[in-house]
Every structure is written in structure tokens, then in C-alpha cells.
Amino acid sequence: MKAVRRVTGRVAILDRPDVDTDQIVPKQFLKRIGRTGYGDVLFFDWRYDEQGQPRQGFALNDPAFAGAKVLLAGRNFGCGSSREHAAWALSDYGFDVVIAPSFGDIFRTNAGKTGLVAIVLPEREVKGLMESVDLDRGSELTVDLEARTVTAPDGRVLGFEFDETTRHRLLHGLDDIDLTLEHADEIAAYEAAHPSPVDTAAL
């Protein structure tokens, strides 16, 4: 996983509540066996019509949001399915950060595991950021994961809270499995002391 410290970039706005992962990556693209290339199909059914043409009025088709690195989203973003493809697709499209009033639990975990920074801010602050970006379209925003701050296009600085363990891993681009295997002795001790109630090989 690549390290993330500070991101400065354009902002896209998707002001809808309860955006589910079925919308972020529709199921017809889940048959692939790789982790890359999902940016092209991000929000596919919202982005393109039946003829494959970009739909007018959908946020990511707005030229002012082209090349955005930060997505401002509505509450409960990423609810529903566990598909990690949703986080892969947002990253592959070019987003490094998603800011929302709340997230679906599994999506938020997936984001933290794959290098996508999912930041929770109070709803009125997210709405405030959306308004200031809307007034100054194409403007940039800075997210500093080290300092835990968001600097709005108008210069206001907002602090945010972030899971310390995830932040440490993101800041240093650490592999989750490597970190766990530092405690291999404790895992082995637990394993030895707890015989398994099931055996899938013995059915």
C-alpha cells in the first residue's frame, strides 16, 4: 500500500445520502479477478446512459470536477455490499480522499485497508465545504492526514478525528498482514490453547 500524508487537489461533490456500493461499482463488473482498472466503471450506471454516453447532470461528468482527488459525499456513503471493488474504483479513478458525515462500516474499513482516506466531518461542515467548492468551482482543498486537518478552498482549517491505528498504517504505507504477523507467537499460543470446534476438511 502506498503511503498517504498530504493531499491537495480538486474536489468533486456527490451530495446524496446513502450511496450504496452497488452504485459505486455495479455488479456486472465484479467478475474480474484483478484489483485494477475499476476507475472506468466507477458509478457506471449513473455516469453513462444505455448507449454508453456520459449522462448530463451527473457530478463526475461535470468538467469542473475533472481530475478531482477529493470526493465530498453525503451521509452513510458506501453502505450495503462488502465489495472492496468500491474502494479500488474510487482510488483508481483518482480519488485519494472521501469526506462524508458518515460511512458504511465495511466500506470504511475497506478504504483504510487500501489507502483511500475516508474522513468523517459533521454534516454541517461537509455541507459548508460543498457550498464553498460550489461557489468557486475548480478550487482545491488540502487534506493533511498527519495534522488531521482539512483546509477548505476559502482557507478555513477544520480538524478531524481518525482511527490512530489506521492513520499510522496509511501514513507509512504499512502492510496489514505484516503488522499482525509481528504477533505470530501470540496467535500460535491462542491457537494451541483453543481446539477448533469445526473442521471443514472432515465433513
Added chain:
Amino acid sequence: MGKTLFEKIWEAHVVREPPGEPALLWVDLHLVHEVTSPQAFEGLRLAGRRVRRPDLTLATMDHNVPTLPGPITDPLARAQLDALRSNCEEFGVPLYATGSGREGIVHVIGPELGLTQPGLTIVCGDSHTSTHGAFGALAFGIGTSEVEHVLATQTLGQRRPKSMLVRFEGEAARGVTAKDLILGAIGQLGVAGGVGHVLEYAGAAIRGFSLESRMTICNMSIEAGARAGLVAPDETTFAYLEGRPGSPTGAAWERALDRWRALPSDPAAVYDSEVEIDVASLAPQVTWGTNPGMVVPVTGRVPDPAESADPDDRAAAERALDYMGLRPGTPIQEIRIDRVFIGSCTNARIEDLRIAAEIVAGKKVAPGVKALVVPGSAQVKAHAEADGLDRLFTDAGFEWRNAGCSMCLGMNPDVLAPGERCASTSNRNFEGRQGPGGRTHLVSPAMAAAAALAGHFVDVRELDA
């Protein structure tokens, strides 16, 4: 202070829990399917890692398998299934492949094989893993990076969630089923009401339910935003498990019973929050919108977005009605349907099929309606056929298919055409879930069967007893 069922399971599985850091939990059972695992196996290969405990891991094929016999024509689906097969061979993971006789939806086969047991931690790269909580197991869905982590270490880092007690009080009317209870609860809690929580379902209605009905309830915990939902194990649970292939036998069975009987929450246990659902006042439920919280009683009408106080909710309701092709104020029972889907990890077990079959027996599907029954597993299918349920369905004009996830998410050829409206026993009515442009109304198996016959939604309580 007493402990909750959740706390007892959690504490028994902590490998380490340093202050301020997530706990590292031992995983007793890891279920795997073709869609969310290929990248995890590839990660293991790239890092030169093995699967730590193949004997605690079980794979099956469910999400994209066709439900009609014959070869798989979709090259991508075939490649993904081939990848699962070769990954399982390479890493020594037991696999119930299509045709093995034990394949099926991952959340249906775990319980029917007796692998899903009280007190276990169970994970799977699928959000409906919460289903297994019906046995008093702590079961939740994970992403592919976590799948890889569990394959490599048999553990998972987790922050301790909050607990919420959901009490279903009162007696359900005839025709009101587990599906209606959980849809009613999601309507009350909202689709984010359970975020950050483990739900424990309790109350007389839950106690009176079969394990299959409890699975329907726990299955949809994620639709309220909760990663896991559970029900305390009791004699009903033990009776379900006794004699299944994965269940303990002899002295081990007696020891297991002693452990399982100690699991239910202590009387003095404290939850972070509690909600009560009034079961007696619940009618059969029908969703009208594009998330499971957009739900009304079958006696109700499509709501008017103008009545939403919150501007975001209002805009979402307007979008949903536009997508669903519905007008505010339309009586639910006047909504006509094109398709019926009876299936999914929510409602494709033998009890669900029996309820639906009883309603359609000797009757005919309404002209113009295409109706599909997809059993949850090969074993459910065989059981239903032995009982003659398949004939009741096919005589009524339903198609009877092989097991799989099928039209719940339409990764296989079973999809809605744009604009088609479906009464579905599945768990998600998201836009495009059953096919791009398709319109999904979530209902119970009884309600789906009755809608198939009438061609529109009807109140199953008014059918002849």
C-alpha cells in the same frame, strides 16, 4: 455486571487487545466464494504466504453461477469460477463446487452443514454473513483485504462495536413473517441506524421463530447498517444442529451443549442502546423505494416526498420514486408487477419455499408475470423436490432452478430488463441491483407468491386460510 452474548463471544476470541488499539480476534470459520476471493489469493501468492488453516476455511460457488443446467457461457464468470477452483486446489481449501451436491449460497450451506455453531466467530467476504448470527455466532462481512488477512493469519483486527438490543414484542398476525419483522425494524431504525453496532434480536417473537426465520432476521442486519446481528441460542438452535455433518457427536455434543447454554446474555447485561418493535401492529411489508428503509405496510400508499422534513431525505425520496416509476399516494396493492423472484440468502431455505408453495398450490401465475424460484442450496433443492414442492411451483407456472444467488444481485444471467418491476424475497432494492433499470420491491416469500398469482401486491392476511 452481567455480560451480553456478544461480549462473551468477543472476549473468548481475543488473541490480543492492547489499550487504544483494535483487538486481534481469532476466526473460527472463514467462508469463501468466487467474487471477493481471487484478489486475496493473488495477494497470498505475491507475498509467498499460505492459508494458515484450510480446515477452518470452506469455499463454494454461488454469486455468478447460472441456475439453468448446461455449460457457463459467460467467459468472465467461467474464469472467476475456474480461479476459485484452482486457488482452492493450490492452497488446500475445501470447495463445494457446482455439481458437488453440497453447493449453494454460502450463508445457506454453512448452517445446513452444521458448521455454523453457537459462540463461533464467522467471517466471509460478503455483507450478508450476519445471517449466521441466528445461531448465536458473531458473524460479519469483510472486504477482500480482510479476506486475505484471515486466510494468512486466521485472525482479524477489529474495534469493539457497540451493542444494541432489538426487542420484538407482541405476537405476529397470521401472514406476518420474519421478513416483515426485519423490514419493519429497518423502517424504524433507518438504513444507518445500526452503523457501528452489533444487534441482538430478542423478544417472544424471536423465541417462537424457527432457525430459518431467525436467519432471515439476522441476514438483513446489514441493511440497517449493522455488520452483525445475533440471537441467543436455545433448544430450537440445538435441535436444528443435532445430527448435521459438521455438528459434534457423542460426548463432544454434550460438552458443546454445556458451552452453548452459557452463551445467552446475563440478566444484568447492559447494552449501549435498546429499541422495541411492536410486532402486533406490523402488517406485511413492501418496499417502495431504492433502499430497504423505504418501506410501508401492504395496506399503505407510496409516500409523498414532500412530507419528509429533511431536505436530503426528500431529494432521495424524489429520486427513488422517479427511478421506481411510482407516484405519491398510489395504494401499494395497485402496483402491478412483471416478475417474481423467490430466492436469496434471505429467503431461499426450505421453510420459505414451503410457505410460498402452499400459497401457489393449485393456482396459476397471473398472465404476463414471469416467476422464478431459486433454492438456496443443492440440498434445499433436493429436499423441496423430495417433498414435491417443485411440482407445486411448476404446475402454477413458476420456473424451478438450480441453487445460487441468482437474481438477488443479477451477476448470473437472471436479471430484470430495464423498467421491469419485481416482487423479490431478496434483501436489497438498490438501483440496478437486479439488473440495470430494474425495479425491486422487497417482500416476504408469502407476499411474493401471492403477488405472482394476482399480478399486483395483495395482503396475504386476506387470503383464504
